[in-house]
Amino acid sequence: MYVVTDDLIVEPLMSPVSSIYVLQRFKIPIDNLEEKVVTIGIKESHNIFKAALSSTPALTNGLRHLLTQIQKEK
Structure with missing residues (x-):
């Protein structure tokens, strides 16, 4: 891991x-x-890559749509 x-x-x-x-x-x-299982596919990897080119918090920015879903589920 x-x-x-x-x-x-x-x-x-x-x-x-x-x-x-x-x-x-x-x-x-x-x-x-909080444990959350997410699937990282082509769309998410592209988002992470684009975020990494323009910001330091690449995972947060690249996967923001998944984080929003997590917050809505609470």
């Missing part, structure tokens, strides 16, 4: 302990997490 940050840095996730370390490093409270 891997962790991909918003600025598209990919790091291996060795264990559950390392995932806690990543959360602490980015100052993300554990109760702020």
Whole structure:
């Protein structure tokens, strides 16, 4: 498994302990997490690529339509 940050840095996730370390490093409270399965296809990969060319938060900007769906479901 891997962790991909918003600025598209990919790091291996060795264990559950390392995932806690990543959360602490980015100052993300554990109760702020929600598991969501999404499918990344051609459209999403193009969106991520375009966002990466113009902004730092490429995942947030490239997958914004999926994030909006998550927020509506809550």
